[in-house]
Amino acid sequence: MGPKQRRAREKEMLRQDILDAARELFVTEGYENVSMRRIAEKIEYSPTTIYLYFEDKADLLHALCEETFARLANRTEAITKQYPDPIDGLRRGCRAYIEFGLKHPNHYRVTFMTPPPPGFAKEHYMREDSQGMRAYNCLRQGVGRCVEQGHFREKDVDAVTQMLWAAIHGVTSLLITKPLFPWVNKNALIDLMIDNAIQGLKA
Amino acid sequence: MGPKQRRAREKEMLRQDILDAARELFVTEGYENVSMRRIAEKIEYSPTTIYLYFEDKADLLHALCEETFARLANRTEAITKQYPDPIDGLRRGCRAYIEFGLKHPNHYRVTFMTPPPPGFAKEHYMREDSQGMRAYNCLRQGVGRCVEQGHFREKDVDAVTQMLWAAIHGVTSLLITKPLFPWVNKNALIDLMIDNAIQGLKA
DNA sequence: GTTTATGCTTAACGGTGTTAAGTGAAAGGA
DNA sequence: TCCTTTCACTTAACACCGTTAAGCATAAAC
Numbered sequence: 001m002g003p004k005q006r007r008a009r010e011k012e013m014l015r016q017d018i019l020d021a022a023r024e025l026f027v028t029e030g031y032e033n034v035s036m037r038r039i040a041e042k043i044e045y046s047p048t049t050i051y052l053y054f055e056d057k058a059d060l061l062h063a064l065c066e067e068t069f070a071r072l073a074n075r076t077e078a079i080t081k082q083y084p085d086p087i088d089g090l091r092r093g094c095r096a097y098i099e100f101g102l103k104h105p106n107h108y109r110v111t112f113m114t115p116p117p118p119g120f121a122k123e124h125y126m127r128e129d130s131q132g133m134r135a136y137n138c139l140r141q142g143v144g145r146c147v148e149q150g151h152f153r154e155k156d157v158d159a160v161t162q163m164l165w166a167a168i169h170g171v172t173s174l175l176i177t178k179p180l181f182p183w184v185n186k187n188a189l190i191d192l193m194i195d196n197a198i199q200g201l202k203a
Numbered sequence: 204m205g206p207k208q209r210r211a212r213e214k215e216m217l218r219q220d221i222l223d224a225a226r227e228l229f230v231t232e233g234y235e236n237v238s239m240r241r242i243a244e245k246i247e248y249s250p251t252t253i254y255l256y257f258e259d260k261a262d263l264l265h266a267l268c269e270e271t272f273a274r275l276a277n278r279t280e281a282i283t284k285q286y287p288d289p290i291d292g293l294r295r296g297c298r299a300y301i302e303f304g305l306k307h308p309n310h311y312r313v314t315f316m317t318p319p320p321p322g323f324a325k326e327h328y329m330r331e332d333s334q335g336m337r338a339y340n341c342l343r344q345g346v347g348r349c350v351e352q353g354h355f356r357e358k359d360v361d362a363v364t365q366m367l368w369a370a371i372h373g374v375t376s377l378l379i380t381k382p383l384f385p386w387v388n389k390n391a392l393i394d395l396m397i398d399n400a401i402q403g404l405k406a
Numbered sequence: 407g408t409t410t411a412t413g414c415t416t417a418a419c420g421g422t423g424t425t426a427a428g429t430g431a432a433a434g435g436a
Numbered sequence: 437t438c439c440t441t442t443c444a445c446t447t448a449a450c451a452c453c454g455t456t457a458a459g460c461a462t463a464a465a466c
Contacts, residue, residue, distance in 0.1 A: 007432090047424090048424080197399060252413080
C-alpha cells in the first residue's frame with residue numbers, strides 16, 4: 001500500500017498548489033480578471049489539468065470562499081463568546097465582519113455581491129455558502145441574546161438580524177465598490193453605522 | 204441642407220435603436236451575459252456598426268445608466284420638495300431609492316455594485332455617474348435640512364448621508380444579490396431599515 | 407461624370423472557459 | 437519479467453468573446 005498513498009498525497013499537494021495559485025491571483029486581481037490559463041501557467045501545468053481537480057472556474061472559487069469564510073465564522077464565534085454583554089459582542093461581531101470584508105474584498109465581492117447565475121437550484125444555492133451561513137447564524141445568535149434580555153424594541157430576531165446584516169453589508173460593499181468616493185473617515189463611518197443601528201434598536 | 208439633416212436624423216435613430224436593444228438585453232439578462240454580437244443581431248446590423256456609435260461595450264452601458272439614473276434623480280428631487288417635513292421627505296426618498304434599485308437591478312448592479320476597472324482616473328470616475336451623484340446630492344440635501352432643524356444628534360451632514368446611503372444600499376444590494384435567501388417580508392425589512400436608521404439618528 | 411466622403415460589412419486578432427482525444431509512464435497481474 | 441491496464445497529464449480544438457483593420461458599395465459634392 002506504499003505507492004498508492006504516495007500518489008494520493010501527491011494529488012492532494014497539486015490540488016493545494018492550484019488553490020494557492022488561484023487564491024493569490026483572485027485576491028490580487030479579481031475573479032473575472034484571472035483566466036484558467038494564467039492559473040495553469042503559475043503552477044506550470046497545462047490548463048486542462050485544473051479540470052481534473054475542480055469542476056470549473058466557479059468551483060475553484062467556491063472552494064476558496066468556503067475556506068476563507070470558515071475563518072470569518074470562527075472569528076465571529078470566538079468574539080461573541082468573548083464578550084459577556086450581548087450588545088458589546090454584537091458590536092464587535094459587526095466590526096469583525098466589516099473588517100473581514102475589507103481585508104478580502106474579492107472573496108467578499110464574489111460571495112456577497114454576485115447574483116446567482118441564471119440556472120441555479122435553491123438547494124445548491126443554500127449549500128454553496130454554508131460557511132457564510134455559519135457566520136450569518138452567529139450574528140443571529142448574537143441578536144437573539146439581545147432580544148432575550150429585552151435590550152431591543154423589535155422582537156423579531158430574523159428581521160433584526162437581516163436588517164443588521166444589510167446595514168454592515170452596505171458599508172462593506174460600498175467601501176469596496178467605490179474606493180475613490182470622497183468618504184468621510186472610513187473608521188468613523190463604520191462606527192457610526194454600527195452604533196446608530198444598535199442605538200435605533202434599543203428599547 | 205436637406206439630405207444632411209435627414210442623414211443626421213437617421214443616424215440619431217439608429218443610435219437610439221442600439222440603446223433600446225442594449226437596454227432590453229442588459230436589463231433582462233445582465234450586462235456580462237449579453238454580447239455585442241447579440242445586440243447587433245437584435246438590431247439587424249453587423250457587430251462593428253455599434254462601434255461607430257459607441258466607444259465600447261462599457262460606453263454603451265454608461266449611456267444607459269445615465270439615462271436611467273437621471274430618472275431616479277428627478278424623482279428624488281420631486282419627492283423631497285413634496286414633503287414639507289424633512290424627516291418625512293428623507294424617509295420617502297430612501298424608499299424611492301430602494302424601490303428604484305429593485306426595479307432596475309441590472310442598472311443598479313453595474314453602477315453601485317461594480318468596482319472600477321484597474322486603470323481608472325479619479326476625474327473620469329467622478330464624472331462617470333454624474334446622474335448618480337445628483338441623486339446622492341438630493342439625499343445629502345434632505346439630511347442637511349434635518350440637521351439644520353436640529354432633528355439629529357449627529358451634526359456631520361456628510362457622515363450621516365454616507366451612513367444612510369450605505370444602509371439603504373445594503374438592503375437594496377442584498378435583496379438583488381440573494382433573491383433566494385429566506386428573507387422576512389421584504390417590505391417589512393425595508394421599512395425596518397429606514398425607520399431604525401432614522402430612529403437612531405434622532406436627537 | 408468623376409471624385410470624395412460616408413455608412414456599413416467582412417475578416418481577422420488575440421483572448422476566454424471548456425471538452426474530446428491522445429500519450430507516456432507507472433502500477434498490477436501472470 | 438513481460439504484458440496489460442490504469443492513471444495523470446497534454447495537445448488540439450470548439451464555440452464564444454470584445455475589438456480593430458481593411459474593403460466595399462452607395463450617396464453626396466464638385
